[in-house]
Amino acid sequence: MMRRLALFLLCFAVWIVLVWPPRDETGALRLADLSAGALAALLAAAVMREFTFEKTRGLLDPRRYLWLAAYGVVLLFYIVKANFDVAYRVLHPAMPIRPGIVKVRTSLRSASAITALANSITLTPGTLTVEATADGWLYVHWIHVTTTDPEEAARHIVSRFEWFISRIFA
């Protein structure tokens, strides 16, 4: 029940941002918009059983949001780096690529943490997650493979995010 309530509140918050501002020129609440949003959020919370939060305990822990903010900055740095990297490879006449799929291991276990990790890997230099298994193996397409050893590859690909994500999705 708490999980659905949390999902409802999240959906409703997103809706309010979408229909911003919530008050019209006279200062009255725009009830039509808000009630439609409440209905949509209710429907989403009722139907999306699979996609709710895994647990609501600790959802309001401020430290997690601080880690998330710090992680956002780190991720942005790597995204920018990734873009220059790909742009360089694409624009270089000889196209210096050495692609392949390698596997790496992560110690993360919760589904949302692995999802966050896989998405972060996809957004960052030269790597794209092809598959993530439930027991923590990630198969990653790497545009410039320097090693096929899982441990060595994990140091290049995974370790820089794992530390943050394990704190955000504690």
Add this chain to the structure above:
Amino acid sequence: MSDTIGAVMLAVGILFNLAGCLGMVRLPDVYNRLQAATKCVTLGTCLVLGAVAVLTAGQSAAIALRGALCIVFIVITSPTAAHALARGAHASGVKLWEGSVADAYAADGEPGAAREETE
């Protein structure tokens, strides 16, 4: 001031989108092309949306907020879609480019996320 920042973001965003599109044309296989499509196009599009937010922040909080919200959604959905495409392509037998050096996923027999591995 915010006009200048917005214009620069717009220009840089379009340049990254261009690099992403060039990558789609030049790179040799589905997986490499997805790399270009997810990285350059994500940042490029986010920069364009960010420019919209910066340029309209003074006049309309509504548009600026929507632009910012779209950035969040693109950052979440774009890598997810790329993953689904790469996995789907691999599952339907699309080969890696012949210059590729490794395919650990095929070597392990494409283990699915749903299947529990017995070690």
